[in-house]
Amino acid sequence: MECMSEDPQLFTSKNFPSLEEDILYNLLKRDDLQIEEIVAWDFLINWGIEQISGLGSDRTDWSEDDYEALKGTISQFIPLIRFMDISPADFYDKVRPYKPAIPLHIYEEFKEFYYKKTLSKTEILPPRIGKLKIESNLINSKLANIIASWIDKKDLNNISSSDKYNFDLLYRGSEDGINSKSFRVKCNYRGSCLVLVKKKKSTEIYGGYNPIGFTNSNRKYPASDSFIFSFENGEDIQNMKISRVNSKCINYAICEQHNNGFNFGNTFYFTGGHVFFGNSDIYDNIGNVSELNMNPIPEEIEVFKVTCVKKK
Incomplete structure (x- = not known):
């Protein structure tokens, strides 16, 4: 798992959509996952689509039931995404289109964050630490x-x-x-x-x-x-x-x-x-x-x- 978190190319691998749920969950949960947060979001969406039989990537063909199916597939992973680390532009272009697949209270709280810079009331995970390391006995x-x-x-x-x-x-x-x-x-x-x-x-x-x-x-x-x-x-x-x-x-x-x-x-x-x-x-x-x-x-x-x- 540690090796996977240090290799961002895994998220563009052809085999990644077949990743098992528990592995994906533990990977997205890691603070040391070394990818941009919007990349993690893009992958989660693509992974979710691949898990639903017959669901294509063209959203113009999706029905309300299709969004509900995606929501049910990715709901457990949504709290693992650090939305506060996603830029307002990427939120608008890449997160907003999937609003029906995101729990409403989470979507509204993070939308408020982008508009007002107010902290989310939902418990959020800390920013991923990336490659930053410090040889300290006092802080992590x-x-x-x-x-x-x-x-x-x-x-x-x-x-x-x-x-x-x-x-x-x-x-x-x-x-x-x-x-x-x-x-x-x-x-x-x-x-x-x-x-x-x-x-x-x-x-x-x-x-x-x-x-x-x-x-x-x-x-x-x-x-x-x-x-x-x-x-x-x-x-x-x-x-x-x-x-x-x-x-x-x-x-x-x-x-x-x-x-x-x-x-x-x-x-x-x-x-x-x-x-x-x-x-x-x-x-x-x-x-x-x-x-x-x-x-x-x-x-x-x-x-x-x-x-x-x-x-x-």
């Missing part, structure tokens, strides 16, 4: 994929799979020492970086994206793409929070100081063996990400060099 590939979407400035309602970024481990506090000096030795002048922090006696993960990297200077840097975030734990995709730079405070987004490890606008910073959350207006709604004026002792800190390997 799903959360790394969410962070990659945030780097692309996609909001919580528009997360999609991405393999355009590499996350290369630079620093791990439990191995390199949880102190500012070790942090600087490993992370200075390495380009864009992702910081992850887990505090002691908690499952919560905090982090920040520094698009300009860390230097050995004492000054403030503008960084309009910087953001701070939190997860309930290393696998949580329901309670994630993000705080982006206030548009009026971009010039103060990154504060470089010798005695600090990282410092996101004096809002989220590491110094003296503690992580601090300050009451600053440089990042919007920081109170949503963390309790203010908190200074937890970190159990672990990880830093990754972020490299774009594909054009946006």
